[in-house]
Each structure stands twice: as C-alpha cells, then as structure tokens.
Amino acid sequence: MVEVLSIIFFLYVLIKIYISVMQIGYVSKAKDMPPVLMKPSSWIKSAKYLITNERLKILETLVEYALFIFWLSWGIRWIDTMTWNIDPVIQAAIAVNIFLIVNYIVELPFTIYQTFVIDERFKFNHSTPELFIKDQIKGGLLTLIIASILSASVAWIIINVPSWWFFSFLLIFSVIVLLNLLFPTYIAPMFNKFTPLKDEALSEKIKNLLQKSGFESEGVFVVDASKRDARLNAYFGGLGKSKRVVLFDTLLDKLSNNELLAVLGHELGHFKHNDIYKNIAMLGAILFVGFYILGHLPSQLFMELGVRETPAMIEILFMLLISVYLFIFMPVMSLVSRRNEYEADRYAVEIHGNSEDLISALKKLVDENKSFPLSHKLTIFFYHSHPPVVERLKALGDKSIKFENRDEALKGDCNI
Structure with missing residues (x-):
C-alpha cells in the first residue's frame, strides 16, 4: 500500500515538473515573437518573470517530493512516537501542529526568495522585512489556532461517532463556508487596512451598478495593497450580508472610472451567475469523496507505516495526500472557472453598456501586472482559472490585435 502511494506521488511530481518544463520552453520561444498587448520591454520582462517563477516551482516540487519521502519513511513515525502517551484528542492537535510547523519551515525559504528576490527584481515587491515577519507571525498563529480546534474536533468525531468520515466532512465544509463569511470583515482586516471609498462620485456610480445587479453589500472599500505589492486587483468578498466590494489602491491609480466600473461589472457577473x-x-x-476515501483506508497502510491507527495519524495522512488528490480534479475546476470568466465578461458588457472599457481595462491589467498573455496548453489545462487574456479580448470583439499566425501558439501547439 505504501508503495502504491509512493508511485502515485511520484507521478504527481513528474507531471508537475513536465508541465513547468513545457511552459518554460513555450514562453522562451513565444517571447521572441512580436509583442501582444505590451511594449517590447514589458513583453520580455513579463516572459522572464514567468520563466523565473516556473524554475522556482520546479525546485519547490522537488523539495515537496523530498518532504513527502521524509514523512512517509520516518517523519510520521517520529510524530507518533513523540505523542505516544497523550490523550487521542490532544494528540491530534499536537501532531497536526508539528506537521504544519515542519512543512512551514521547509517552505519558508521559497516564500522569502519569491518576495525579496524575484518580486523585488521585477519591481513588484513593496513589503519590508518587518511587515513580512508580522504577516508570517499573524498568519502562522491564526493557522495553528484553527488547525488545533479542527484537528481536535475531528479526532473526537473519529473516536465517538460511527461513519465519522461523513460528520468530519460536514464539520470541515461548514468551517470553509464560515471562513468565507468571516474573511472580509474579520480576517482580512488583521493584515490590511480597509477604508470606505472617498471618491463620492465614483462611489455613487458603483452603488448604482450594484443596484442594477441586485447586489447588496456592506459598502465599497479600498485596501492598502500597495504596501506589499504593486499589482492591481479588485474582488467581492464574503457571503450573504457580509459581502463587500474591495478595490486595491493600486487599481484606483491606474484605471479610469469607466474601466473600473467595467471590471466591477465582470465581478458582478460572477455574483449574478x-x-x-x-x-x-x-x-x-470533491471533499465529500476525499473524506469517504479517508474513512475507508485499510489498516494495512498504518501497519506498513509503523504507526498506530489513531485520529492523529489519519489526519496527517489526509494532509500529506490532499495536494495530490486536489491536483486530480484541478483540470475540471479550471475548465469550469474559465467558462465562468467568459460568462462574467459577457455580463459586464451587458450591464456596463459597452465592451470597450472592459477591453481597455484588461489590457492595462496585463501590462501593469506583467502577466505574459500566452501559455502552453498544459499549463492552461491544469492551472488557469482564467482564459488567456487574448482569447477573452477576441471574445469581446477586440479587433485591434494583429494575431497573424498566433492561433497555434495560443493553443500551445508550437514546436518546443
């Protein structure tokens, strides 16, 4: 059984690395083509940024594999031995936290390198070491608190409730929904400052747009995203009555009011649908199926690992394998998301009254965020929650781009 899991994880790692290699080769070739949507300097810069990130992703994947081998061959037994004589509910909380802390320590250098080397080199990073450390402490403590409560609760369910996998699923799924409700008003303000939009004229236009869509929210807020990052974004956060419109301060500096309204119209499309x-x-x-599998793991697996079949070990196995499990469903989730993006674009045009402002906004977002507009078909298939921006522009009726012989490249069919 352990051999089967090892083979599955190895194939997962192999596929991830293969996708990154293909993406690097594709973008390396595409960057020598005439630029699309960008000035030549931005075109080259965005391609180099993407290639640099893909190379880092390959290294991260290799370390992920090494960490998996560590846990499977020795680490899980080490945690089980360390927590041998502890009450099973408390053991689960302690064991899960040890697992999370070790993984965090291993992954931290990549986060630091991404922020202070790569993003700094490409002029995205605005964070300071002091702010970075504060973010890590806040995020880490929040994660450990939530993980402790959830792992102990699931452990109690495993011990006391028949068909524990079903009730554990209900608990975890309920917490996911709850966190979506709490995020905009309680969690996000722990990391950023949210202030009501001061531009009264723009605020009124946004409110009128929301009313046309039947969208009720707590209001329109500006977040001080520029203290960490130079990229542009906007989103609707929360569920139910906790929904709020959030605009990055960087977005307000770069988009005109009409372009901003078109972007919000797109986001409203997601709400409307x-x-x-x-x-x-x-x-x-997806989680329901995952918990069903978790609840029917053979005892032989725990025997081969040399650990007891305790709630703590069941939970750690779940966290160890969840990345592989979700990766299997990623193409489906990405496909659904890309289709949703096209529908949201169409709604934005419908509610805003024209496509020109959304087209203009998308072009600015690509240029400002240095988002290389072309990707290999495998990268799109697995990872892209949004369609390639050139495809979105074509669907919106943009005729300003001379695509020439790019259709092959857009589909990822060029020779690598």
Missing part, C-alpha cells in the same frame, strides 16, 4: 456558490458546492463534492 452564483459562481461563488457553485465553486463552494464543487469543492464540497
């Missing part, structure tokens, strides 16, 4: 609820339902279905 219930995409958030559909995504939560899809995640719920």
Whole structure:
C-alpha cells in the first residue's frame, strides 16, 4: 500500500515538473515573437518573470517530493512516537501542529526568495522585512489556532461517532463556508487596512451598478495593497450580508472610472451567475469523496507505516495526500472557472453598456501586472482559472490585435 502511494506521488511530481518544463520552453520561444498587448520591454520582462517563477516551482516540487519521502519513511513515525502517551484528542492537535510547523519551515525559504528576490527584481515587491515577519507571525498563529480546534474536533468525531468520515466532512465544509463569511470583515482586516471609498462620485456610480445587479453589500472599500505589492486587483468578498466590494489602491491609480466600473461589472457577473456558490458546492463534492476515501483506508497502510491507527495519524495522512488528490480534479475546476470568466465578461458588457472599457481595462491589467498573455496548453489545462487574456479580448470583439499566425501558439501547439 505504501508503495502504491509512493508511485502515485511520484507521478504527481513528474507531471508537475513536465508541465513547468513545457511552459518554460513555450514562453522562451513565444517571447521572441512580436509583442501582444505590451511594449517590447514589458513583453520580455513579463516572459522572464514567468520563466523565473516556473524554475522556482520546479525546485519547490522537488523539495515537496523530498518532504513527502521524509514523512512517509520516518517523519510520521517520529510524530507518533513523540505523542505516544497523550490523550487521542490532544494528540491530534499536537501532531497536526508539528506537521504544519515542519512543512512551514521547509517552505519558508521559497516564500522569502519569491518576495525579496524575484518580486523585488521585477519591481513588484513593496513589503519590508518587518511587515513580512508580522504577516508570517499573524498568519502562522491564526493557522495553528484553527488547525488545533479542527484537528481536535475531528479526532473526537473519529473516536465517538460511527461513519465519522461523513460528520468530519460536514464539520470541515461548514468551517470553509464560515471562513468565507468571516474573511472580509474579520480576517482580512488583521493584515490590511480597509477604508470606505472617498471618491463620492465614483462611489455613487458603483452603488448604482450594484443596484442594477441586485447586489447588496456592506459598502465599497479600498485596501492598502500597495504596501506589499504593486499589482492591481479588485474582488467581492464574503457571503450573504457580509459581502463587500474591495478595490486595491493600486487599481484606483491606474484605471479610469469607466474601466473600473467595467471590471466591477465582470465581478458582478460572477455574483449574478452564483459562481461563488457553485465553486463552494464543487469543492464540497470533491471533499465529500476525499473524506469517504479517508474513512475507508485499510489498516494495512498504518501497519506498513509503523504507526498506530489513531485520529492523529489519519489526519496527517489526509494532509500529506490532499495536494495530490486536489491536483486530480484541478483540470475540471479550471475548465469550469474559465467558462465562468467568459460568462462574467459577457455580463459586464451587458450591464456596463459597452465592451470597450472592459477591453481597455484588461489590457492595462496585463501590462501593469506583467502577466505574459500566452501559455502552453498544459499549463492552461491544469492551472488557469482564467482564459488567456487574448482569447477573452477576441471574445469581446477586440479587433485591434494583429494575431497573424498566433492561433497555434495560443493553443500551445508550437514546436518546443
């Protein structure tokens, strides 16, 4: 059984590395083509940024594999031995926290390198070491608190409730929904400052747009995202009455009011089509199957690992394998998400009254965020929650781009 898991994880690692290699080769070739949507300097810079990130991703994947081998061959037994004589509920909380802390320590150098080397080199990073450390402490403590409560609760369910996998799923899924409710008003403000939009004229236009869509929210807020990052973004956060419109301060500096309204129209399209609820339902279905599998793991697996079949070991195995499990469903989730993006674009045009402002906004977002607009078909298939921006522009009727012979490249069919 352990050999089967090892083979599955090895194939997962192999596929991830292969996708990254293909993406690097594709972008290395595409960057020598005439630029699309960008000035030549930005075109080259965005391609180099993407290639640099893919190379780092390959190294991260190799370390992920080494960490998996560590846990499977020795680490899980080490945690089980360390927590041998502890009450099973408390043991689960301690064991899960040890697992998370070790993984965090291994992954931290990559986060630091991404932020202070790669993002710094490409002029994205605005964070300071002091702010970075504060973020890590806050995020780490929040994660450990939530993990302790959840792992102890699931352990109690495993010990005391028949068909524990089903009730554990209900608990975890309920917490996911709850965190979506709490995020905009309680969690996000722990890391960023949110202030009401001061531009009264723009605020009024946004409110009128929201009313046309039947969108009720707590208001329109500006987040001080520029203290960490130079990239542009906007989102609707929360569920139910906790929903709020959040604009990055960087976005307000770069987009005109009409372009901003077009972007918000796109986000409203997701609301109008219930995409958030559909995504939560899809995640719920995937988790349901995952917990069913978890609840029917053979005892032989724990014997081969040399550990007791305790709630703590069941939970750690779940966390160890969840990345592989979700990766299997990623193409489906990405495909659904890309289709939702096209529908949201169409709704934005419908509610805003024209496509020109959304087209203009998308072009600015690509240029400002240095998002290389072309990707290999495998990268799109597995990872892209949004369609390639050139495809979105074509669907919006943009005729300003001379695609020439790019169609092959857009599909990822060029020779590598």
